[in-house]
Amino acid sequence: MGAGVFKGIPEAIEHMVQIADKRLPVKENNEQYEKYFTVYKELYQALYSKQLYDKLATLK
Structure with a gap:
């Protein structure tokens, strides 16, 4: 989105999330x-x- 790879969150999810x-x-x-x-x-x-x-959260 920020880099212009996806038009929006729904499209990004569609490409990145797979339900096995x-x-x-x-x-x-x-x-x-x-x-x-x-x-x-x-x-x-x-x-x-x-x-x-x-x-x-502060542990490294």
């Missing part, structure tokens, strides 16, 4: 997914509240 395979959730596993998601949300909040994401 789709994965759909298994209904029978919904309870397990919910447990993982609950832990994920807790971890995210814990890391965010201690500004650990900012600290990670």
Whole structure:
């Protein structure tokens, strides 16, 4: 876009992104997914509240 290679974001996406395979959730596993998601949300909040994401971003 900036270099004039693509006319816009949709065209750039069309040329750069390829979907090889789709994965759909298994209904029978919904309870397990919910447990993982609950832990994920807790971890995210814990890391965010201690500004650990900012600290990670400064590491080289």
